[in-house]
Amino acid sequence: MSAHHAPSSVEASSATGKVRGKVGVRVVGRPDSLEQRVYLPEVIRGLGVTAKHFFANLFSRKYTVTVQYPEEKVKYPDRNRGLHRLMLRDDGQVRCVACMLCPTVCPAHCITIVPEETGNQNEKRPRIFEIDELRCVVCGLCVEACPCDAIRMDSGVHAPAVDFRGDAIQTKIDMLKRGTQSVATQGGVGSDWRSKQPSVKQYDPPK
Ligand code: SF4
Ligand code: SF4
Known part of the structure; x- marks a missing residue:
């Protein structure tokens, strides 16, 4: 050779x-x-x-x-995506305004929201908010899409092992129990946000 x-x-x-x-x-x-x-x-x-x-x-x-889990646990990194949680407003109510952006963006179609009126003509809130954690692919897109810091995955909690299919569904109450008050300013810049917008020149079509 x-x-x-x-x-x-x-x-x-x-x-x-x-x-x-x-x-x-x-x-x-x-x-x-x-x-x-x-x-x-x-x-x-x-x-x-x-x-x-x-x-x-x-x-x-x-x-x-390897670690001797569950006796021994490692600390999750700050950006770990755990079980979802729903954040709270200043008054303790759910921040979610049922805008439906998160179920729209969810690639696994595992978010179910049924909105209801709040009495305030400008806002809704979720009467039902459920996430099927067995279908969730933990992509975090729902968190990214939310315009008002209403849903997060920084709970540091695993999806639990379940015996029955229905037990994998996280309800609004489950997720609110993990929620805390958001540091985001309620309503963005405030109710007079229109007055703070830069003036926009009106479109003047050519004659
Ligand atoms: S993390 Fe991804 S798959 Fe899971 S609920 Fe959010 S958008 Fe859907
Ligand atoms: S959690 Fe956020 S994105 Fe999803 S419906 Fe509520 S406000 Fe909209």
């Missing part, structure tokens, strides 16, 4: 047979030496790595990355 390390070249031709250029090709041969062909040194080296980790973990657990 011989190795061919010398670069050679082939000619690239167009469909008409006219030579248009040369492409370099480096031919790499199979391993020649006995050491490479029997693979034994590499096998021994691999076994050495395995033995090193085995004995290190046996006596010191130096390379062990």
Whole structure:
């Protein structure tokens, strides 16, 4: 068996047979030496790595990355997406205004909202707000879409194991129990937001 390390070249031709250029090709041969062909040194080296980790973990657990869950728990990163929670207004009511943006954006179609009137002609609120956590793909798009910081996934809580399909559905009450008061300003810049808008020049169509 011989190795061919010398670069050679082939000619690239167009469909008409006219030579248009040369492409370099480096031919790499199979391993020649006995050491490479029997693979034994590499096998021994691999076994050495395995033995090193085995004995290190046996006596010191130096390379062990697993934890004894649930007795031992690791801290979730701040951006971990846990069970959903619904945030509260200054007056303790649900912040959600049932705008339906989150069920619209949800790729798993697992959010169900039934709105109701609040008595304030400018706002609605959810009478029913449910999320099927078995269908949720934990993408976080509902949180991104919400215009008023009403829904979050920073609860740090796992979706629980359930025995029955229906138990996987988080209700409005479940999610409100995890909710806290939002730091967002209620109503954005305030009720007089129109007066704070920059004046917009009216469109003047060409005559
Ligand atoms: S995290 Fe994604 S899949 Fe889950 S409810 Fe929100 S939008 Fe739907
Ligand atoms: S949680 Fe936010 S996005 Fe979803 S309906 Fe309520 S206000 Fe709209």
